[in-house]
Amino acid sequence: MxxxxxxxxxxxxxxxxxxxxxxxxxxxxxxxxxxxxxxxxxxxxxxxxxxxxxxxxxxxxxxxxxxxxxxxxxxxxxxxxxxxxxxxxxxxxxxxxxxxxxxxxxxxxxxxxxxxxxxxxxxxxxxxxxxxxxxxxxxxxxxxxxxxxxxxxxxxxxxxxxxxxxxxxxxxxxxxxxxxxxxxxxASLGTQLVDGPYFQLWHVRDMGDVPAFPHSGNVWIIPLSGQVQTDGGGAGKGECIVASDKAKIAFSSDATALVAF
Missing domain, CATH: 2.60.120.10 (Jelly Rolls)
Structure with missing residues (x-):
């Protein structure tokens, strides 16, 4: 959503x-x-x-x-x-x-x-x-x-x-x-910034940069450029999506995002 x-x-x-x-x-x-x-x-x-x-x-x-x-x-x-x-x-x-x-x-x-x-x-x-x-x-x-x-x-x-x-x-x-x-x-693209007690944070160009999803089953996607599409719709810079680890998530070719879980 x-x-x-x-x-x-x-x-x-x-x-x-x-x-x-x-x-x-x-x-x-x-x-x-x-x-x-x-x-x-x-x-x-x-x-x-x-x-x-x-x-x-x-x-x-x-x-x-x-x-x-x-x-x-x-x-x-x-x-x-x-x-x-x-x-x-x-x-x-x-x-x-x-x-x-x-x-x-x-x-x-x-x-x-x-x-x-x-x-x-x-x-x-x-x-x-x-x-x-x-x-x-x-x-x-x-x-x-x-x-x-x-x-x-x-x-x-x-x-x-x-x-x-x-x-x-x-x-x-x-x-x-x-x-x-x-x-x-x-930060470098495709790297993990935080592995902490309350959340993990990644700087990515697509979800392939994130090797594993969280045990909670939800992931926060914060676009910094381009568009990110999920089962529930799309989002660009200035928006934030929470998606299930089962959702289909696709990044546009110019997209970058922070991903947290």
Whole structure:
């Protein structure tokens, strides 16, 4: 089935999003969520993000930490950069290990901006963000985010915007250390980007690049170019399909996609 789009306005969003994503009617859209009309949420959530300003410096809890706080699960995610303006950066991890007290004080004072490890990015870069990683997405970036189906974010710092911070919880769940996750780099077609505890992610030109389907029987297809056809219809860039492992799936000759399960 083709998942429904949900547009989310953000202060850091954009008004110049491509018509491939539909009519935005002058809205400042920062996120597009893709979900199904089911009582039980699907285990994987796919989003597109579009930034004109830096996002807040934030952190997500793991499952145990989220459940201690009354939430069903934590959040781990992977970012795939589709487009980035020259000089665009993403902040992941800190330049040096910080204690909880140092992280709290730096978040209050704003010093955290200089302690985050800001990395220059370009199209095709990808980063897996484990729970507890202090992170922020910079301006001028369009990316696909594949994540656990959870909406739980603790903001540590927001550049003076008038939004709530969550310093106590955020510091408690943070591992403020340099980023060193091997599930990152420049993606190549036909390769697996993530083999994680919550999902696997591939960058493919057709389903022949994926050697095995998941035990759950469902696969998420996020076209980046061209068209993908399944038993339930077709999809292009700006859309997302969930298909059974029994479905017939065909890629156009110019198609590339992210495939998650």
């Amino acid at each position: 083709k998942l429904k789009k949900h547009l989310v306005d953000k202060p850091w969003g954009r008004t110049d999003i491509s018509a491939e994503f539909g009519n935005m009617s002058g809205r400042r859209v920062g996120e597009i969520w893709y979900s199904a009309d089911t009582e039980t949420p699907l285990p994987i959530l796919v989003k597109w993000l579009f930034t004109s300003e830096r996002l807040s410096i934030q952190v997500h809890p793991d499952d145990a930490q989220a459940q201690e706080r009354g939430m069903p699960s934590g959040k781990e995610e992977c970012w795939y950069v589709v487009d980035a303006e020259p000089g665009a950066v993403i902040g992941i991890g800190t330049k040096r290990p910080l204690s909880g007290e140092e992280l709290y004080a730096a978040s209050l004072s704003g010093e955290i901006e200089g302690l985050i490890d800001w990395k220059k990015v370009s199209a095709g870069d990808y980063f897996y963000i484990p729970a507890g990683t202090v992170h922020a997405i910079g301006a001028g970036i369009s990316l696909v985010e594949v994540q656990q189906y959870a909406d739980i974010t603790y903001r540590l710092y927001d550049y003076g915007r008038d939004r709530e911070l969550h310093l106590d919880d955020g510091v408690a769940v943070s591992s403020a250390t340099p980023y060193a996750d091997a599930r990152s780099g420049q």
